[in-house]
Amino acid sequence: MTRKITIIGIGGRLGSAIAREVIADDRFDIAGGVVRADSDHFERDIGDIAGRDWIGKQTVVRLEDALTDADVVIDASAPGASGAIARRLKDLGGPALLCGVTGLKTADIDALTDAGKTMPVLTARNFSIGIALVEMLVSTAAVGLPLERWDAEISETHHRFKADAPSGTALLLGESVARAREQVLDMVAEPGRSGSSAQRRPGAIGFSSIRGGAVIGEHDVRFLSNHEEISIGHRALDRRVFALGALTAAEWLIGKPAGMYTMRDVIGVPAR
DSSP states (O other), rough: OOOOOOOOOOOHHHHHHHHHHHHOOTTTEEEEEOOOOOOOTOOOOOHTTTTSOSOOOBSSSGGGGTTTSEEEEEESSTTTTHHHHHHHHHHHHHEEEEEOOSSSOOOOOOOOHHHTTEEEEEEOOOOOOOHHHHHHHHHHHHHOOTTOOEEEEEEEEETTTOOOOOOOOHHHHHHHHHTTOOOOHHHEESSOOOOOOOOTTTTTEEEEEOOOOTTTEEEEEEEEEEEEEEEEEEOOEEEEEEEEHHHHHHHHHHTTEEEEEEEHHHTTOOOO
16 A cells, blocks of 8 residues: 655655655655745756656645645654644645655644643654664663763764754663663753863763764763763764664654653654
């Protein structure tokens, strides 16, 4: 059975990459693509945006106009829009929603959670299947390494144009460490240390960010004691990994009961 996918933010880097993979995969079909009213991609053929042959479907602004026969919506838009998208889909009664937007505000998260009461909703700061596995490994390590003797540090590197720091994936990994240690990340995070009084606090989780070149994404979680060190890392070698992961998650989400899901659920190891 062909799965029909609606992509919001289809003119962006992630949205167009997902569209490219959908068009190339016989298991999927494009139900529609949504862009902003002021987008240069408005009313362009979706195949053209994706760098493929024309498919005879143009982008639209109204979500409702892109939902015909859709099995799942992938939100690859931008912070600030995801909450409204979740509320609208809840009002419409679905379909399933896969949100890959980072930098969500509390109001967005609340709207997604509320939508998850009546429809399946999956949120992911990173669609990579590898990152989902890394998060599981990091959580397992944090449980077995007492914070009194093991320091946790997270470093990430991205291309020069990335706006947010630490990255959403770094924060995801930090939350995994904090949750395993029964901590609240906001209370123990130490991002961007500098100055003459930058000594780490006991139990802190440190973050460092590097921006430069065309690096797709690198994340390393290091646990350091006085006598040994454990490192768990991930390197994205091709941007396709995020689009392919999104399709894997979308296919998995279709038909699931109402609720909130993550990429950990997709790989079969839900978070504690």
